[in-house]
Amino acid sequence: MGTLRLATRGSPLALRQTELVAELLRQAHRGLDVEPVVVRTQGDRDETSPLDQIGGQGVFVTEVEAAVADGRADAAVHSAKDMPSVMPEGFVLGAVPPRADPRDGLVGATLAGLPAGALVATGSARRRAQLAALRSDLVFADLRGNMARRVAVAEEGRASAVVIAVAAMERLGWLSKVRDVLDPVDVLPQAGQGAIAVQCRADDAGTRELLAALDHERSHRSLRSERAVLAALGGNCTLPVGAFAEPDETGVGLRLSGVLASGDGHIVIRMSRRGDDPEALGAAVARALVEGGGAAIDGFDGLLEALP
Numbered sequence: 001m002g003t004l005r006l007a008t009r010g011s012p013l014a015l016r017q018t019e020l021v022a023e024l025l026r027q028a029h030r031g032l033d034v035e036p037v038v039v040r041t042q043g044d045r046d047e048t049s050p051l052d053q054i055g056g057q058g059v060f061v062t063e064v065e066a067a068v069a070d071g072r073a074d075a076a077v078h079s080a081k082d083m084p085s086v087m088p089e090g091f092v093l094g095a096v097p098p099r100a101d102p103r104d105g106l107v108g109a110t111l112a113g114l115p116a117g118a119l120v121a122t123g124s125a126r127r128r129a130q131l132a133a134l135r136s137d138l139v140f141a142d143l144r145g146n147m148a149r150r151v152a153v154a155e156e157g158r159a160s161a162v163v164i165a166v167a168a169m170e171r172l173g174w175l176s177k178v179r180d181v182l183d184p185v186d187v188l189p190q191a192g193q194g195a196i197a198v199q200c201r202a203d204d205a206g207t208r209e210l211l212a213a214l215d216h217e218r219s220h221r222s223l224r225s226e227r228a229v230l231a232a233l234g235g236n237c238t239l240p241v242g243a244f245a246e247p248d249e250t251g252v253g254l255r256l257s258g259v260l261a262s263g264d265g266h267i268v269i270r271m272s273r274r275g276d277d278p279e280a281l282g283a284a285v286a287r288a289l290v291e292g293g294g295a296a297i298d299g300f301d302g303l304l305e306a307l308p
Helices: 012-028 056-060 062-069 126-133 147-155 166-171 206-210 215-233 279-290
Strands: 005-006 033-038 073-078 091-095 106-107 118-123 139-141 159-166 178-181 196-201 241-245 254-261 267-276
Touching: 005 012, 012 073, 012 147, 012 166, 012 196, 012 206, 033 241, 062 073, 062 091, 062 196, 062 206, 091 206, 091 215, 106 147, 106 166, 118 147, 126 159, 126 241, 126 254, 126 267, 147 159, 159 166, 166 178, 196 206, 215 241, 215 254, 215 279, 241 279, 254 279, 267 279
Parallel strands: 005 033, 005 073, 118 139, 118 159
Antiparallel strands: 073 196, 091 196, 106 159, 106 178, 241 254, 254 267
16 A cells, blocks of 8 residues: 655654554554654754743644655644644644543642642643642742653652643553642643644645544544634643533533633633534633633733634
């Protein structure tokens, strides 16, 4: 059947996720060869600067997309939570395999076991804001880098706890290191967390057909609705915004929850809605967040008039 080339970052987690996609492709299409095309992104070259200072969410994605655009690869494999909320022109989301655990977790300690004034390391404004709302005594330190570097910060005692994505730890075989899994009621995940997104050119019918065999409809619909929240709010992983969708009891519709917070956690707005249309549902939750008090948060004031 030939070879399908998958562009990916070179981190151990990215390579593992790409291998998971490759395994699914080989199972679905006998005789298909799949090979990775490793791309070093700006986010990989600079592992210390805060994301909002080096370009935001796109620093993990743009150069991987470029490998597909210029023909070095046929498709790109991303952590869905790293993708900007608006798909570039000429690209489509070809497949979303079954989603893994979307929740956040702690390495180093449980949330209840953290002493007063404990240092918690995370590079996510969303995580900081929600944890600060739960525990105003906590102190936060910025943290970036691959998963091994993050976990080491807790294991070496340089912070009392490090906040991580449970799905990442599971894929790396490190689930035993997770001391606490945070309930989404308390800490809502980042849009797309736990999901893998496989992106390709819109005009590449052959690749789209191959990828379609991997697509998990429920995971894909949930991701679409979560991304619609971010798109409406103009948000990305540098802002304290979260969204999480899952099928409702009918199995047809979705229940979507969103959170919008001030950076210090003093204001945390949570809203949930149900619906059948992923994009319309995401827009409705975004509007509810802003109308429900989000307009009072710096950076989101004046947004109401621009919402769909």
